[in-house]
Amino acid sequence: MIVRIMGEGQWKLADAHFAELNKLDDELLEEMEAGDEESFRRTLGALLDAVRRLGAPLPDDALEPSELILPASEASLAEVREMLSDDGLIPG
Template identity: 55%
Template sequence: MIVRILGEGQWDVSEEHLTALNDLDEVVEAAVENGDEVTFSQSLAALLDGVRKHGAVLPDESLVNSDLILPPADATIDEVRALLSDEGLIPG
Protein backbone atom coordinates (compact mmCIF):
# COMPACT_ATOMS: atom_id res chain seq x y z
CA MET A 1 0.00 0.00 0.00
CA ILE A 2 1.36 3.40 -0.97
CA VAL A 3 1.06 6.00 1.81
CA ARG A 4 1.77 9.69 1.29
CA ILE A 5 2.63 11.95 4.19
CA LEU A 6 1.85 15.44 2.97
CA GLY A 7 4.97 17.53 2.62
CA GLU A 8 7.32 14.55 3.03
CA GLY A 9 6.82 11.93 0.34
CA GLN A 10 5.55 8.41 -0.20
CA TRP A 11 6.22 5.05 1.45
CA ASP A 12 5.36 1.54 0.33
CA VAL A 13 3.92 -0.09 3.46
CA SER A 14 3.33 -3.83 3.62
CA GLU A 15 -0.21 -4.99 4.39
CA GLU A 16 1.11 -6.79 7.48
CA HIS A 17 1.68 -3.43 9.20
CA LEU A 18 -1.77 -1.98 8.54
CA THR A 19 -3.34 -3.37 11.72
CA ALA A 20 -0.78 -1.59 13.90
CA LEU A 21 -1.21 1.61 11.88
CA ASN A 22 -5.01 1.32 12.18
CA ASP A 23 -4.62 1.04 15.96
CA LEU A 24 -2.63 4.28 15.99
CA ASP A 25 -5.19 5.88 13.68
CA GLU A 26 -7.96 5.06 16.17
CA VAL A 27 -6.05 6.90 18.91
CA VAL A 28 -5.65 9.93 16.61
CA GLU A 29 -9.36 9.85 15.79
CA ALA A 30 -10.39 9.60 19.46
CA ALA A 31 -8.08 12.49 20.38
CA VAL A 32 -9.61 14.63 17.63
CA GLU A 33 -13.14 13.77 18.76
CA ASN A 34 -12.25 14.62 22.38
CA GLY A 35 -10.29 17.76 21.51
CA ASP A 36 -7.27 16.32 23.34
CA GLU A 37 -4.36 18.26 21.84
CA VAL A 38 -1.62 16.42 23.76
CA THR A 39 -2.79 12.92 22.84
CA PHE A 40 -3.48 14.12 19.30
CA SER A 41 0.08 15.39 18.81
CA GLN A 42 1.62 12.27 20.32
CA SER A 43 -0.57 9.81 18.41
CA LEU A 44 -0.20 11.59 15.07
CA ALA A 45 3.57 11.57 15.52
CA ALA A 46 3.44 7.83 16.35
CA LEU A 47 1.28 7.11 13.28
CA LEU A 48 3.62 8.97 10.95
CA ASP A 49 6.67 7.37 12.59
CA GLY A 50 5.04 3.96 12.05
CA VAL A 51 4.70 4.66 8.34
CA ARG A 52 8.30 5.84 8.14
CA LYS A 53 9.59 2.87 10.14
CA HIS A 54 7.65 0.10 8.40
CA GLY A 55 7.53 1.55 4.91
CA ALA A 56 10.08 1.73 2.14
CA VAL A 57 10.48 5.31 1.00
CA LEU A 58 9.78 5.86 -2.68
CA PRO A 59 11.99 8.15 -4.76
CA ASP A 60 10.60 11.64 -5.25
CA GLU A 61 10.58 11.16 -8.99
CA SER A 62 8.38 8.02 -8.88
CA LEU A 63 4.89 8.53 -10.23
CA VAL A 64 2.73 6.26 -8.10
CA ASN A 65 -0.81 6.98 -6.94
CA SER A 66 -1.17 7.05 -3.17
CA ASP A 67 -3.63 4.64 -1.56
CA LEU A 68 -3.66 6.75 1.62
CA ILE A 69 -2.82 10.36 2.28
CA LEU A 70 -1.86 11.37 5.81
CA PRO A 71 -1.50 14.89 7.18
CA PRO A 72 1.89 16.44 7.84
CA ALA A 73 3.46 16.18 11.28
CA ASP A 74 2.64 19.82 12.02
CA ALA A 75 -1.07 19.50 11.18
CA THR A 76 -3.48 21.01 13.66
CA ILE A 77 -6.28 19.10 15.29
CA ASP A 78 -8.79 21.13 13.23
CA GLU A 79 -6.99 20.31 9.96
CA VAL A 80 -7.06 16.61 10.78
CA ARG A 81 -10.70 16.80 11.83
CA ALA A 82 -11.49 18.04 8.30
CA LEU A 83 -9.61 15.04 6.80
CA LEU A 84 -11.23 12.33 8.90
CA SER A 85 -13.73 10.00 7.30
CA ASP A 86 -16.06 7.61 9.11
CA GLU A 87 -13.14 5.17 9.15
CA GLY A 88 -10.48 7.56 10.40
CA LEU A 89 -7.44 8.52 8.36
CA ILE A 90 -6.77 4.88 7.43
CA PRO A 91 -9.84 2.99 6.18
CA GLY A 92 -10.26 -0.55 7.38
Protein backbone atom coordinates (compact mmCIF):
# COMPACT_ATOMS: atom_id res chain seq x y z
CA MET A 1 0.00 0.00 0.00
CA ILE A 2 1.19 3.52 -0.80
CA VAL A 3 0.89 6.01 2.07
CA ARG A 4 1.35 9.77 1.66
CA ILE A 5 2.28 12.06 4.51
CA MET A 6 1.14 15.50 3.46
CA GLY A 7 4.06 17.80 2.78
CA GLU A 8 6.66 15.00 3.02
CA GLY A 9 6.18 12.34 0.37
CA GLN A 10 5.11 8.74 -0.09
CA TRP A 11 6.09 5.41 1.47
CA LYS A 12 5.33 1.87 0.39
CA LEU A 13 4.20 -0.30 3.29
CA ALA A 14 3.47 -4.00 3.47
CA ASP A 15 -0.05 -4.85 4.60
CA ALA A 16 1.44 -6.71 7.58
CA HIS A 17 2.26 -3.35 9.22
CA PHE A 18 -1.30 -2.07 9.31
CA ALA A 19 -2.15 -3.73 12.64
CA GLU A 20 0.43 -1.48 14.34
CA LEU A 21 -0.76 1.59 12.41
CA ASN A 22 -4.41 0.85 13.22
CA LYS A 23 -3.61 0.65 16.94
CA LEU A 24 -2.05 4.12 16.82
CA ASP A 25 -4.95 5.39 14.72
CA ASP A 26 -7.44 4.12 17.33
CA GLU A 27 -5.50 5.93 20.07
CA LEU A 28 -5.43 9.10 17.98
CA LEU A 29 -9.19 8.96 17.47
CA GLU A 30 -9.81 8.58 21.21
CA GLU A 31 -7.52 11.51 22.01
CA MET A 32 -9.22 13.69 19.42
CA GLU A 33 -12.65 12.86 20.81
CA ALA A 34 -11.41 13.77 24.29
CA GLY A 35 -9.80 16.99 23.00
CA ASP A 36 -6.47 15.91 24.51
CA GLU A 37 -4.07 18.07 22.44
CA GLU A 38 -0.87 16.86 24.15
CA SER A 39 -1.63 13.15 23.69
CA PHE A 40 -2.91 13.84 20.14
CA ARG A 41 0.45 15.45 19.20
CA ARG A 42 2.41 12.54 20.69
CA THR A 43 0.30 9.86 18.97
CA LEU A 44 0.23 11.64 15.60
CA GLY A 45 4.03 11.84 15.76
CA ALA A 46 4.23 8.14 16.63
CA LEU A 47 1.91 7.24 13.73
CA LEU A 48 3.95 9.23 11.21
CA ASP A 49 7.22 7.87 12.63
CA ALA A 50 5.88 4.31 12.23
CA VAL A 51 5.11 4.96 8.55
CA ARG A 52 8.62 6.36 8.02
CA ARG A 53 10.25 3.49 9.96
CA LEU A 54 8.25 0.61 8.48
CA GLY A 55 7.86 1.87 4.94
CA ALA A 56 10.21 2.30 2.02
CA PRO A 57 10.25 5.90 0.76
CA LEU A 58 9.32 6.40 -2.88
CA PRO A 59 11.43 8.74 -5.00
CA ASP A 60 10.21 12.35 -5.12
CA ASP A 61 9.48 12.02 -8.84
CA ALA A 62 7.29 8.91 -8.39
CA LEU A 63 3.67 9.46 -9.38
CA GLU A 64 2.00 6.57 -7.56
CA PRO A 65 -1.60 7.03 -6.40
CA SER A 66 -1.75 7.15 -2.61
CA GLU A 67 -4.15 4.68 -1.05
CA LEU A 68 -3.91 6.42 2.31
CA ILE A 69 -3.19 10.09 3.05
CA LEU A 70 -2.02 11.14 6.51
CA PRO A 71 -1.75 14.71 7.82
CA ALA A 72 1.52 16.56 8.25
CA SER A 73 3.08 16.41 11.70
CA GLU A 74 2.20 20.06 12.37
CA ALA A 75 -1.50 19.61 11.47
CA SER A 76 -3.88 20.93 14.09
CA LEU A 77 -6.42 18.81 15.90
CA ALA A 78 -9.18 20.59 13.93
CA GLU A 79 -7.45 19.91 10.58
CA VAL A 80 -7.05 16.23 11.36
CA ARG A 81 -10.66 16.01 12.55
CA GLU A 82 -11.74 17.15 9.06
CA MET A 83 -9.75 14.27 7.49
CA LEU A 84 -11.29 11.57 9.69
CA SER A 85 -13.78 8.96 8.63
CA ASP A 86 -15.78 6.88 11.11
CA ASP A 87 -12.80 4.49 11.23
CA GLY A 88 -10.23 7.20 11.91
CA LEU A 89 -7.45 8.10 9.47
CA ILE A 90 -6.80 4.49 8.56
CA PRO A 91 -9.82 2.45 7.38
CA GLY A 92 -10.30 -0.94 9.00
